[in-house]
Amino acid sequence: MMNLILASGSPRRRELLSLYTTNFTVCVSDFDESTVQAATPAHLVEQLARGKCLAVSAQHPGAVVIGCDTVVDVNGEVFGKPHSEEDAKRMLRALSGATHEVHTGVCISDGARTESFVDSCRVTFFPLGEEEIDFYASTAEPYDKAGAYAIQGRAALWLDRIEGDYYTIMGLPVSRTVQLLAHFV
Numbered sequence: 001m002m003n004l005i006l007a008s009g010s011p012r013r014r015e016l017l018s019l020y021t022t023n024f025t026v027c028v029s030d031f032d033e034s035t036v037q038a039a040t041p042a043h044l045v046e047q048l049a050r051g052k053c054l055a056v057s058a059q060h061p062g063a064v065v066i067g068c069d070t071v072v073d074v075n076g077e078v079f080g081k082p083h084s085e086e087d088a089k090r091m092l093r094a095l096s097g098a099t100h101e102v103h104t105g106v107c108i109s110d111g112a113r114t115e116s117f118v119d120s121c122r123v124t125f126f127p128l129g130e131e132e133i134d135f136y137a138s139t140a141e142p143y144d145k146a147g148a149y150a151i152q153g154r155a156a157l158w159l160d161r162i163e164g165d166y167y168t169i170m171g172l173p174v175s176r177t178v179q180l181l182a183h184f185v
């Protein structure tokens with residue numbers, strides 16, 4: 001049986017991978033994300049997913065390791081996790097009444113072979129009032145999420161439309177991930 005490792009501390013990714021199998025362990029990488037530079041947000045998530053995956057893979061020979069990364073892209077500006085309440089509000093104002101993209105990179109390696117992809121989803125929010133932005137930024141929800149929102153949480157109330165895989169927004173395009181995993185059995 002395959003020794004499967006999810007190289008992610010994200011509870012959402014754990015939950016989504018569990019739809020496919022519960023037979024995996026979690027091992028969070030110590031990869032230094034600040035070392036990565038990329039020409040586009042899509043390249044960035046691919047490089048970050050690869051970095052996390054290969055850092056864990058190096059410590060677990062023979063295992064199949066999945067690494068992931070998610071960013072929000074507003075007209076080419078990258079939003080990761082907000083650093084402060086002000087930062088969260090800045091992101092939410094930029095997302096209000098507008099369309100953005102969420103990119104998730106997934107990388108899988110067995111040590112010998114490494115494959116990756118990026119999936120992108122377009123998300124349009126209705127306009128957000130200042131009161132809603134202030135309230136949301138005062139909750140815990142934005143702070144461990146790229147772009148300062150959780151589509152699976154209160155941001156559901158703002159959603160006009162999505163074009164693409166909903167689970168890419170949550171951090172793991174689970175159908176494409178499982179399809180890629182099939183290359184490793």
Ligand SMILES: Cc1cn([C@H]2C[C@H](O)[C@@H](COP(=O)(O)OP(=O)(O)OP(=O)(O)O)O2)c(=O)[nH]c1=O
Binds near residue numbers: 028071102171
């Ligand atoms: C936009 C959005 C992001 N997110 C989450 C998914 C990711 O966990 C997080 C983006 O941060 P990431 O840096 O991609 O991942 P992480 O730090 O949570 O975990 P690790 O690096 O260990 O893999 O934002 C949601 O849960 N809902 C959303 O709607």
